[in-house]
Amino acid sequence: MARLAPYAELHRVTKGPGDARPTATQIVEDQGLVADPSWTGRVVLITGCSPGGLGPETAKAIHLTGADVFITVRDVAKGQQVAEEILADGKPGKVEVIQMDLGSLKGIRAGAEEFLRKSGNRLNVLINNAGIMACPKGKTEDGFELHLGTNHLGHFYLFHLVKDALLASASPSFNSRVISVSSAGHRRKTINFDDLHFDHTEYEPFAAYGQSKLANVYFANELDRRYQSQNVRAVSIHPGGIITPLARYLPSTQYLRDDLEIWKIMKDPAQGAATTVWAAIAKELEGKGGIYLDDVAEAELTPPDAPYYAGGYAAAAFDPPTEKRLWTESLRLTGLGEE
Known part of the structure; x- marks a missing residue:
């Protein structure tokens, strides 16, 4: 079967943020x-969904459908600002702000x-978009390494708390969907089950980030395997390179602008949210899951020596035994017991 890549031509020659590649709004249209x-x-x-990131662009586009959109933020005032801007589109469907700290x-x-x-x-689509990157070493409130705890375990726990709503809202004609926002960073790491929280391993911020992003992929793959028979499907996605508040811990992002080869593949936030929105609403993805998406397409396998900024997925991104092991360990860590 041919790979789904409806915007392949627009991604063939890129010129940087704001070029011809689709935006999240264009996907809905x-x-x-x-x-x-x-x-x-x-x-x-x-x-x-705090201002400046991919969350608001994702919510803005999906609200155009007329769906009821719920956005989570740590700072409710900032969330209300986002909600008001979205509601300015005049489309039906509510926008509600939920306070939530994934840590x-x-x-x-x-x-x-x-x-x-x-x-x-009720819940038809869960988009696990929140994340942190390259943070100094630290722990969440529950003692998890910050990246793993926030990017993976927080969303894993959230899924289980809203799982019954996803199952009850699913139907054969429209499966409930779970989208895990991962990253090309998944290609840089394996899951270190012997030291998940870097208690005994030298801490390197991008190694911790990479482990959490691979965990996002494994979570989606295993979730899809377990629940597809009940009309709940899951995918993982890479939004692309976008300068957002996610980069707050980087010393500088100037090098991204200075390197033409990198800059021409960068996206603006509206373009960065396009793959997420496609995963959430695309008719051609109905009944599909356990796949990794980027550039509004089914991604392709990337050679091990590909540059960090290249698209695609690592061969290690699909590993059922490890996915199952991570699921079991995540249940234990979050106190959810066996499943």
Whole structure:
């Protein structure tokens, strides 16, 4: 079967942020889903929607469908700012702000309870977008290494808290979808089960980030394997290179602008959210899961010596025994028990 790559031609020659590559809004328009009756009443939950990142662009585009959109933030005031800007589109469908800190299981639980109450226990699409990158060494409130705890375990825990809503909202005609926002960084790391939290290993920020991004891929793959028979599908995606607040811990991002080879493949936030939105709404992805997407397409295997900024996935990104092992370990770490 041919690889799904509807915008391949627009990605063939790139010129940098704001070039001809599609934006998240264009994806909705091209799918013919602006204020589409089939999306009225559908519920989408998106984590990490503070101003400046990919979350607001994702929420803005999906709201065009007429769906009810719930966005999570740590700072409610900033979330309200995003919600007001989205609602300015005049489309039907609510935008609700949920306070949630992915670095705290207690905070996730409180946020999930608020979401389920406000959504009426409905959820059609869960977008695990929130993330941190290259942070100094530290631990979450629950003692997890910051990247693994926030990027992976936080979303793993959230999924289990809203799982029943995803299952209840699923149907054969529209499977519930779970999208894990990963990164090309997944290609730089394996899962170190002997020292997941860098307690005994020399800490390197991008190694910790890479491990968490590979965990995002494994989570999606295993989730899809376990729940596809119940009409819940999962994919992982790489949004591309975008300068957002995610880069706050980098000494500088000037080198990205100075290197023409890198800069010409960079995207702006509206373009960066396009693959996420495609994963969430595309008709051609109905009934598909356990795949890795980038550049609004099914990604291709990348050679081990490919530069960091290249697209595609590593051969290690699909490893059922390791995916199962990570799932089991994540259940243990988050106190969810066996499943």
